[in-house]
Amino acid sequence: MANIKSAKKRVKVIETKTLQNKMVKSALKTAVKKAETAEGADKEAAVKVAIKKVDQACAKGILHKNAAARKKSQLAKKLNG
16 A cells, blocks of 8 residues: 555556446447447437547547547447448
8 A cells, every 4th residue: 555645646546537438438339339230220329429429539638549439430330321
């Protein structure tokens, strides 16, 4: 366990940031699953939401930009193909 005051603070800050990152990742996974399982007219809206979540995760640094581009491409391919 940390002894120094600043190290103790870093531990607390890292815990809160980890929880925020987990929230974003979880929401992203949920949106992608909903987009993949959606049918008919709902599919386009679900894909739009999923792409937005991918962009948000990428902007926050949770996803690498190439991974985000790959996920968006896969979603678009499933929507159109």
